Amino acid sequence: MTAGPILITGGTGQLAQSLCDLAGSRDIVRAGRPGFDFDDPDALLALLDRVAPRLILNAAAYTAVDRAETDRDAAWRANADGPTLLARWCAANQARLIHVSTDYVFDGSKGAPYTEADAPNPIGVYGASKREGEIRVLSELPEAVILRTSWVYAAHGKNFVRTMLNAATKTDRLRVVGDQIGCPTATADLSAAIWSIVARIDSGAAVESGIFHAAGSGSTSWHGLAEAVFAEAARHGSNRPSVEAIATTDWPTPVRRPADSRLDCSRLAAAYGITLPDWRASVAATVALLCRDDSLRPSPTAAV
Numbered sequence: 001m002t003a004g005p006i007l008i009t010g011g012t013g014q015l016a017q018s019l020c021d022l023a024g025s026r027d028i029v030r031a032g033r034p035g036f037d038f039d040d041p042d043a044l045l046a047l048l049d050r051v052a053p054r055l056i057l058n059a060a061a062y063t064a065v066d067r068a069e070t071d072r073d074a075a076w077r078a079n080a081d082g083p084t085l086l087a088r089w090c091a092a093n094q095a096r097l098i099h100v101s102t103d104y105v106f107d108g109s110k111g112a113p114y115t116e117a118d119a120p121n122p123i124g125v126y127g128a129s130k131r132e133g134e135i136r137v138l139s140e141l142p143e144a145v146i147l148r149t150s151w152v153y154a155a156h157g158k159n160f161v162r163t164m165l166n167a168a169t170k171t172d173r174l175r176v177v178g179d180q181i182g183c184p185t186a187t188a189d190l191s192a193a194i195w196s197i198v199a200r201i202d203s204g205a206a207v208e209s210g211i212f213h214a215a216g217s218g219s220t221s222w223h224g225l226a227e228a229v230f231a232e233a234a235r236h237g238s239n240r241p242s243v244e245a246i247a248t249t250d251w252p253t254p255v256r257r258p259a260d261s262r263l264d265c266s267r268l269a270a271a272y273g274i275t276l277p278d279w280r281a282s283v284a285a286t287v288a289l290l291c292r293d294d295s296l297r298p299s300p301t302a303a304v
Helices: 014-021 041-051 072-092 125-140 160-167 187-203 222-235 266-272 279-292
Strands: 006-009 028-031 055-058 096-102 145-149 173-177 210-213 242-246
Touching: 006 014, 014 028, 014 187, 028 041, 041 072, 055 072, 055 187, 072 096, 072 125, 096 125, 096 187, 125 145, 125 210, 145 187, 160 173, 160 222, 160 279, 173 222, 187 266, 187 279, 210 266, 222 242, 222 279
Parallel strands: 006 028, 006 055, 055 096, 096 145, 145 210, 173 242
Antiparallel strands: none
């Protein structure tokens, strides 16, 4: 299949929105519920046949990490069954697929950044369902490109950065986990990387397939990320609360998170010449945007 639009899944989600924002003049179709729903495979297939995309950017996923433990079937449908269907359709219609996965396929016990050669070992339903999605996608469509990312945030949507800014409107003291480490990733940066890969595909150049890690450069803890958010917000006149670093055990959740899910992204750099910006610069740009644009600013009355 050489003609047809690019289908972006994920509806109004953070990544789907950023992909649309950076699409430029490309012919794109954005799909989300109710028309695009992994819980309704017949309708989904009908949409694929109608749109006939030449390329699918799959930004749709079940990302409620804790709720997945009691909603396993829904998580599995969205993160494993659905991507399998997309890959199978692409294989049958000569279409390409870029699928987004997660650092949660790892247990976080390595003590060093994970490479694509490291064996996954998810510690919850969310991570397990995403890992199964990776396996099935590549089984159905070996030429697929899978991008594992981590700690995603944007100036829009529900995410840690906006939650912190919202919390700062209500309190001068916060407690944030300081013993979990990862690579914060702005959806704008991830989207730019995805469009760079699309450009390579469209140019007819050789495209390396398989799994790649695509996360912001550098790493920090949730506490470090919160401090960076508030330091930047303070430059724009916003309240800067004190932030106490606490242990994971002081903030219990239904599912244990990886303690150290840093991703080594050198394979992406070698294959595509892509290195995502340093997380500090991207956090600063995102917070500055939120502080300048009242339509993006978190509501003081929103739930934290």
